[in-house]
Structures are given as structure tokens and as C-alpha cells.
Amino acid sequence: MIPKVLCVCFISIYLSTRLTLQVSLPASPDYIGAVVEYNPVRSDYKNATEITNENTKNYVTIIKIASENEVDIIVFPENGLLVSGLSLGNRSNYLHHSSYLPRPEELKVPCHDASSNVMEAVKAISCAALHRRIYVVINVREKEKCTGANCSKDGHNLYNTNVVFDREGRLIAKYRKWNLFGEKEMNVTAKPELSTFQTDFGITFGQFICFDILFQTPALKLITEKKITDIVFSSHWFSELPYLTANAVQTGWSYINDVNFLGSGFNEPSTGSGGSGIYSAKNGHLARVWSEKQTNALIITKIPKIKHGSQKRSINPEDTKILYLTPAQISTNPSNGSKTQQVLKMDDTTAYTTQLLQPKNGTFNVTLCNYGHCCNFTTNTEHREDLIKGAAKYYRYRFAVFNGVRSFSDVRTGGVEICSIIACLDDNPTSCSKRFDSNTIIVHPTTFKSIVISSKVQDVPTVLRMPLNINTELHPLNVSDFTFTSDKINATHVNLKYSLIKPRKDLMTFAIYGRNFTADGLPKTVNSSAGLFPHISLLIIMVILGITSAYEISLFPSKF
Numbered sequence: 001m002i003p004k005v006l007c008v009c010f011i012s013i014y015l016s017t018r019l020t021l022q023v024s025l026p027a028s029p030d031y032i033g034a035v036v037e038y039n040p041v042r043s044d045y046k047n048a049t050e051i052t053n054e055n056t057k058n059y060v061t062i063i064k065i066a067s068e069n070e071v072d073i074i075v076f077p078e079n080g081l082l083v084s085g086l087s088l089g090n091r092s093n094y095l096h097h098s099s100y101l102p103r104p105e106e107l108k109v110p111c112h113d114a115s116s117n118v119m120e121a122v123k124a125i126s127c128a129a130l131h132r133r134i135y136v137v138i139n140v141r142e143k144e145k146c147t148g149a150n151c152s153k154d155g156h157n158l159y160n161t162n163v164v165f166d167r168e169g170r171l172i173a174k175y176r177k178w179n180l181f182g183e184k185e186m187n188v189t190a191k192p193e194l195s196t197f198q199t200d201f202g203i204t205f206g207q208f209i210c211f212d213i214l215f216q217t218p219a220l221k222l223i224t225e226k227k228i229t230d231i232v233f234s235s236h237w238f239s240e241l242p243y244l245t246a247n248a249v250q251t252g253w254s255y256i257n258d259v260n261f262l263g264s265g266f267n268e269p270s271t272g273s274g275g276s277g278i279y280s281a282k283n284g285h286l287a288r289v290w291s292e293k294q295t296n297a298l299i300i301t302k303i304p305k306i307k308h309g310s311q312k313r314s315i316n317p318e319d320t321k322i323l324y325l326t327p328a329q330i331s332t333n334p335s336n337g338s339k340t341q342q343v344l345k346m347d348d349t350t351a352y353t354t355q356l357l358q359p360k361n362g363t364f365n366v367t368l369c370n371y372g373h374c375c376n377f378t379t380n381t382e383h384r385e386d387l388i389k390g391a392a393k394y395y396r397y398r399f400a401v402f403n404g405v406r407s408f409s410d411v412r413t414g415g416v417e418i419c420s421i422i423a424c425l426d427d428n429p430t431s432c433s434k435r436f437d438s439n440t441i442i443v444h445p446t447t448f449k450s451i452v453i454s455s456k457v458q459d460v461p462t463v464l465r466m467p468l469n470i471n472t473e474l475h476p477l478n479v480s481d482f483t484f485t486s487d488k489i490n491a492t493h494v495n496l497k498y499s500l501i502k503p504r505k506d507l508m509t510f511a512i513y514g515r516n517f518t519a520d521g522l523p524k525t526v527n528s529s530a531g532l533f534p535h536i537s538l539l540i541i542m543v544i545l546g547i548t549s550a551y552e553i554s555l556f557p558s559k560f
């Protein structure tokens with residue numbers, strides 16, 4: 001056995017020599033990226049300034065660890081550094097806990113430039129980027145003095161802003177979130193920004209924040225208009241079943257847009273927040289974290305550069321490290337033993353057309369349509385009735401199809417077009433956006449030996465269709481588990497084909513999830529057939545009572 005002390009010495013020599021030598025060059029086939037899954041310090045007994053100071057110290061430590069691991073670029077989550085807006089209360093408090101930021105064109109180094117007037121926290125990150133010679137992406141609340149028509153009454157606009165520092169600690173890019181998720185105290189710019197920045201390792205990145213990923217502008221425009229191949233993404237996500245769990249969306253977006261994707265997530269299991277990863281286009285996830293409990297982790301991996309479209313690469317697991325950060329390394333919130341799992345949001349599937357999958361051995365064909373959108377399903381299953389004993393808990397499955405408008409937590413509405421197989425707790429369709437407590441033992445009687453979902457759809461740039469999938473532990477499947485193709489059938493339509501090609505007995509969600517941007521902002525689709533009978537009977541009552549039909553119309557909005 002090698003004595004422990006020798007090991008430590010060996011590692012530190014190895015690190016200190018590599019530290020100064022190893023930086024990805026423009027010609028290198030890869031670069032080293034890192035993302036942080038971070039549970040921000042937010043203890044109530046400290047004031048907002050002290051909390052920000054604690055988080056700043058943690059960030060500086062994490063940046064140091066990243067640089068010791070030769071990282072070229074590190075991404076922190078949304079809302080991780082400055083104390084969360086919700087606990088600040090009024091707008092003047094928000095302003096007090098926000099930072100002025102220089103314009104990227106000025107190329108200022110806040111670390112040693114007093115004139116840039118930034119918060120101490122921002123200055124400290126600039127210094128860390130400079131000292132550790134690493135690109136750093138953080139998210140802050142930015143305030144800007146303003147005048148004129150698009151200025152708030154108090155003379156400031158407030159933005160949810162991502163900030164990028166280069167290896168000299170220079171502020172080289174800024175992006176102000178366009179698709180706010182509520183965030184009532186925050187402002188948006190007059191026009192959406194397409195924020196990109198170049199690096200010394202030959203990659204030009206684009207960036208956006210959290211909810212932005214579900215919209216066309218600016219996220220998709222970075223790809224269609226700026227030809228970006230690598231994305232940095234900061235988020236404070238609220239995962240939702242069955243489709244919009246954090247890692248599934250990140251990997252689906254990376255896959256379908258054929259880009260490298262560095263996604264960093266704010267971690268807070270009590271609100272279903274968490275999920276970080278580094279995804280490499282058609283290679284799928286290189287590394288990711290999803291944890292049911294409070295977690296602080298640094299995910300580091302070698303990322304293959306994309307030249308003229310992504311190539312399938314053999315991914316070496318040794319190129320990836322996930323370093324879980326302990327209270328000995330950074331300050332953390334007291335662990336809360338009663339929080340044992342992520343509390344997830346639920347999609348409202350009442351307007352979806354669904355059909356229970358009758359579990360059996362063999363092949364099953366189903367065609368389902370919803371508002372003119374049709375999906376064909378062919379499943380090959382094996383069903384082990386013998387595993388269902390007594391009160392054994394197990395998932396049932398439903399085919400679920402939808403084409404309409406959904407609400408995102410009453411914040412916005414957006415068009416969706418879905419073909420899917422989803423897991424449900426029982427035979428009732430309302431149980432399909434739920435899961436069994438992650439601490440219960442479940443059995444898996446149904447094995448999907450294969451699935452083929454096909455659908456003929458209009459091929460328009462205003463719909464983004466992503467292959468989304470997770471297992472019952474909410475981990476996305478490996479790319480070797482499925483195929484997704486889109487074949488032209490005529491001038492206007494394509495045939496989508498999404499297949500599960502390896503047997504699975506722990507499937508949770510297998511979906512073609514389309515976002516139809518044309519329908520954004522329209523009223524949410526409500527189930528017309530469910531409303532039919534009440535509609536008629538109430539109409540009769542209204543006629544009897546002599547209530548005007550105008551009143552009836554406002555009670556029952558037309559179906560689409």
C-alpha cells in the first residue's frame with residue numbers, strides 16, 4: 001500500500017505543475033468545463049449582506065478548486081450569490097442588494113478598478129477569475145441608473161443578469177434575462193439581448209437563464225442567428241412531472257440543437273430546485289447531478305469541441321469528476337433531516353388525450369389524437385403479474401397526447417405539442433404527474449422491450465420538438481438507449497420517430513415534447529369534453545333564469 005502522505009504530495013505536485021501549463025488552446029480538441037450545483041447559504045439569523053458574503057467566500061473557494069482541476073470555464077447558478085429576492089421585501093431593499101455593473105465594451109477589471117462601482121461580491125469574483133486564470137459565469141441582481149420613457153420611477157432598472165469574467169478578471173459579457181419567471185420586482189430590456197462571448201480556447205459561447213430555455217427568444221436565436229455551438233446556462237429551476245424535470249430539459253435541448261450545454265442549477269429540494277450537468281449534443285450527458293437532498297457539487301468534465309456539427313465521440317468516464325463539497329470546504333445550510341426528497345411541480349394533464357396501457361406480453365399499437373395532433377405508439381412489453389403482490393407499489397403507464405396551450409405556474413402560457421408515454425401511480429389519469437415517495441420500495445412489473453412513437457407534423461421553425469426521457473429516479477436515459485429522427489415526407493411535413501431501443505423496466509417519461517411558440521400568450525386550453533355536460537345544463541339553467549348568453553361565454557371560453 002502507498003502511504004497516504006505520499007499520495008497527497010504526489011497529487012499536489014501534479015496539480016501545481018499542470019496548473020500553469022494546461023489551458024485548452026484553440027487547436028485542442030476539448031476544453032474543460034465546470035458547473036456548480038449549489039445550495040446557497042441563506043440562514044435567517046444573518047442579514048442579507050452577511051449571507052452574500054458567505055456565498056461569495058464559497059464561490060471563491062469553488063473557483064480555486066476548479067482551477068486546481070484545470071478548468072477553463074466555470075458556471076454558477078441563477079440566484080446563488082446575492083441573497084434571494086423573495087426575502088428582501090420592498091423595492092428599495094432590492095436596490096440596496098443589487099450591483100452596478102460596467103458595460104462589457106469597457107473591458108473593466110472590477111478587481112482593481114474602483115471606478116466600476118460594483119458590489120464587493122462581484123469584485124471578489126473578478127479577483128478570483130484573475131488570480132485563478134479561469135473564465136467565470138455568475139448570476140447577480142443588477143441595478144442601472146436610468147432616465148426617460150423606459151425607466152422606473154425610482155430612477156433605476158433592475159435586471160436578473162448573468163456576468164462573465166475572463167482569465168484577466170475582465171467583465172467581458174452580460175446577459176439580462178428576457179423571460180422572467182414572475183420576478184415582479186425585476187425589469188426587462190427594451191429588446192431581448194443575444195449575448196455571446198469569445199474565449200482564448202477558440203469557443204464562442206452564448207448564454208441564457210433558466211425559464212429562457214423554454215422560449216424561442218433569445219435562446220434559439222443564439223443558434224439560428226449567431227451559429228453558437230456552446231451554451232452556458234444558469235438556472236433556479238422548479239422541476240415538474242412528467243416532462244419538465246431539470247436534467248431532462250437540459251439534455252433534450254442540447255441534443256436537439258446539437259450544442260454543448262453547461263447547465264448550473266440552484267439547489268433547494270423543498271421547491272424541486274436542482275439538477276446540473278454538462279451535455280454534449282448527440283453524445284448526451286457527459287456528467288450530471290440530480291439529488292433528492294441538499295447538495296453542493298462541482299461537476300468537471302472534458303468537453304469535445306464542436307466543429308462543423310457535433311460528432312459522436314467515445315466518452316471516457318475518466319474525463320469526468322463530480323466533487324461533492326462538504327461543510328469542511330464551504331459553509332452550508334444546516335442539513336434538514338425532514339427534507340428527504342425533491343418536492344416537484346405537477347403538469348395539469350386534464351386536457352390531454354390519454355389511454356391506459358393494458359399491461360401484457362407482446363406488441364401493442366395505439367393511435368391517439370388531440371386537437372388534430374396524432375401520435376402512433378408501438379410498444380413491446382413484458383408484464384410480470386407475479387411481482388404485484390399485496391400492497392406492492394408499481395407504476396402504470398399511459399399514452400398521453402396534447403396539442404394546445406399550457407400555463408407555466410400562472411406566470412405565462414405557451415403552446416405545447418406532445419406525444420408521450422408517462423408513468424402514473426394508479427389507473428386514474430390525474431395520478432400521472434405524481435411519483436411515489438422516493439423512499440418507498442417499488443416493484444417494476446412492466447418492462448418496455450421497445451417503444452416506437454411516430455407522428456407526422458408540420459415542419460416549422462416556430463416549434464421546437466425535444467426528445468425528453470427519465471427513469472423512475474428522474475435520471476435522463478443514456479443516448480444509447482434511444483433514437484430520434486425527423487424525415488421529410490413532403491414540402492411541409494416531417495415524420496418524427498422516437499424509439500426506445502434498449503429494454504427498461506424503470507421508465508418514467510418517454511416523450512416528444514414540442515414547444516409551439518406561435519401559441520405563446522394564448523389562453524390555456526381547457527378540456528372541452530369534460531366541460532360539455534355542465535356547459536349544456538348550465539345553459540339550460542341560464543335560459544330558465546333569463547341570464548344573458550354573454551355571461552355564459554365568459555364562463556366557458558371556447559375550446560382553442
Ligand SMILES: *[C@@H]1O[C@H](CO)[C@@H](O)[C@H](O)[C@H]1NC(C)=O
Nearest residue numbers: 046047048049050051053096
Ligand atoms: C449586516 O451585517 C453587516 C456585516 O456584519 C453590518 O455591517 C451591517 O450593518 C448589517 N446590516 C444590517 C441592516 O443589520
Ligand SMILES: *[C@@H]1O[C@H](CO)[C@@H](O)[C@H](O)[C@H]1NC(C)=O
Nearest residue numbers: 087088089090091092093094
Ligand atoms: C424597506 O424595508 C426595509 C427593511 O425591511 C426598511 O428599513 C425600509 O424602510 C423599507 N422601505 C420602504 C420604502 O418601505
Ligand SMILES: *[C@@H]1O[C@H](CO)[C@@H](O)[C@H](O)[C@H]1NC(C)=O
Nearest residue numbers: 150151152153184185186187
Ligand atoms: C421595473 O419594475 C418595477 C417593479 O415591478 C416597476 O415598478 C417598474 O415600472 C419597471 N420599470 C419599467 C421601465 O418597466
Ligand SMILES: *[C@@H]1O[C@H](CO)[C@@H](O)[C@H](O)[C@H]1NC(C)=O
Nearest residue numbers: 148149150151188189190191
Ligand atoms: C422603450 O421600450 C419599448 C418596448 O418596451 C421600445 O419599443 C422602445 O424603443 C424603448 N425606448 C427606448 C428609448 O429605449
Ligand SMILES: *[C@@H]1O[C@H](CO)[C@@H](O)[C@H](O)[C@H]1NC(C)=O
Nearest residue numbers: 270334335336337338339340
Ligand atoms: C425543515 O424542513 C421542514 C419541511 O420543509 C420545515 O417545515 C422546517 O421548518 C425545516 N427546519 C429547519 C430547521 O430548517
Ligand SMILES: *[C@@H]1O[C@H](CO)[C@@H](O)[C@H](O)[C@H]1NC(C)=O
Nearest residue numbers: 350351352353354527529530
Ligand atoms: C379531455 O378531452 C379529450 C378529448 O377532447 C378526452 O379524450 C379526454 O378523455 C378528456 N379528459 C378528461 C380528463 O376529461
Ligand SMILES: *[C@@H]1O[C@H](CO)[C@@H](O)[C@H](O)[C@H]1NC(C)=O
Nearest residue numbers: 362363364365366377378379
Ligand atoms: C403494430 O404496428 C406495426 C407497424 O405498423 C405492425 O408491424 C404490427 O404488426 C402491429 N402489431 C399489432 C399487434 O397490431
Ligand SMILES: *[C@@H]1O[C@H](CO)[C@@H](O)[C@H](O)[C@H]1NC(C)=O
Nearest residue numbers: 359360361382383384385386
Ligand atoms: C409474460 O412473460 C413472463 C416471462 O417472460 C411471464 O413470467 C409472465 O407470466 C407473462 N405474463 C403474462 C401476463 O402472460
Ligand SMILES: *[C@@H]1O[C@H](CO)[C@@H](O)[C@H](O)[C@H]1NC(C)=O
Nearest residue numbers: 367374375376454455456495
Ligand atoms: C399511424 O398508423 C396508421 C395506421 O397504421 C397509419 O395510417 C398512419 O400513417 C400512422 N401515422 C403516423 C403519424 O405514423
Ligand SMILES: *[C@@H]1O[C@H](CO)[C@@H](O)[C@H](O)[C@H]1NC(C)=O
Nearest residue numbers: 470471475476477478479481
Ligand atoms: C447510463 O450508462 C451508465 C454507464 O453504462 C450507467 O451506469 C447508467 O445507469 C445509465 N443510465 C441510465 C439512466 O440508464
Ligand SMILES: *[C@@H]1O[C@H](CO)[C@@H](O)[C@H](O)[C@H]1NC(C)=O
Nearest residue numbers: 456457489490491492493494
Ligand atoms: C404533407 O403530408 C401531410 C401528412 O401526411 C399532409 O397532411 C399534407 O396534406 C401533405 N402536404 C402536401 C402538400 O402534400
Ligand SMILES: *[C@@H]1O[C@H](CO)[C@@H](O)[C@H](O)[C@H]1NC(C)=O
Nearest residue numbers: 415458460463516518519522
Ligand atoms: C401552433 O400554434 C398555432 C397557434 O395556436 C396553431 O395555429 C398551430 O397549428 C400550432 N402548431 C404548429 C405545428 O404550428
